Amino acid sequence: MTLMPKKSNDSLIQMTELVLPNDTNTFGNLMGGRLMYWMDIASALAAMKHCAAPTVTASVDNISFENPIKLGNVVHIEAKVTRAFNTSMEVHMKVWGEDPVQQSRYKSNEAFMTFVALDPNGNSRPVPAVIPETEEEKLLFEGAMRRRQLRLVLSGRMKPQDASELKALFYDQL
Template sequence: MTQKFPRESYTIMNELVLPNDTNTLNNLMGGRLLHWMDIAAAISAQKHCNRIVVTASVDNVSFKHPVKLGDVISIEAKVTRAFNTSVEVRLTVWAQNIPSGTKVKSNEAYYTFVAIDQDGHTIAVPQLVPETDEEKQLYNEALQRRELRLILAGKMKPKEATQLKSLFEQIAAG
């Protein structure tokens, strides 16, 4: 089964940062944000797969800007590529201070989910067809990110990572 880039699996989740969500500096705790990001990403993955999904990996999460008490965060989650039984989801987190009218990107990450059936076994997921230039770029780069994840997890040997090798050859060629 193939479907176009999953506009219906694009998810925006909003949360208000309350005192119970913050540390002693009145900044949103990283663990709380990761929890919310996991929920938003899982919703997107489930919409695409039409199945229950479980988190398989979380790539490097970059914390670019602190989120303060009272800020509203918007977590954008979008499936970027489907593999055999897994999907990659890109997350972007925006922090908005409504009284001041400011909005900044605070975080980015990629999560991977595996679809499972009612017995807990992995199951094939629908493939994805990117449409826009940005979607095509995210789709193509997803294979490089996947190879890196597999290498770091010890599930692939570096010499088998053909997409990463190609990327490094392009960089070296200048």
């Protein structure tokens, strides 16, 4: 069975949430765990949209919080698949906060998550390749193999000496 490649932008999901009192900490900022929950949902939807199958979260890369999102502000999450491997997909997310009164939008964070597609029996299944079109999509696509190798090395599923893409980053510079 040959899967037809899909454009990265075809998996685009845009999710919007309002920060309510139950979503905040004692400083009136959106709790990080709540934002990660929303990011997991948005990225899972992008992965499912890409492969037309149920997916599960396989890994979450480092999430750095650049700017807090305040009570009463709006959260905008944009997620799309950057690259597909055999049964897994990397999803990139950008997160913005928006103050609806001041009508200003600001970057909160961005992150990568990896999802695995499942067949009806709960086993991993092949996913379509990704076709990057924009310059940003092409950069994310090219960097995805290095990020994948880093994830595999850090999880102990790949030996550092086998991470050729990562080694090239360091040894090509010498």
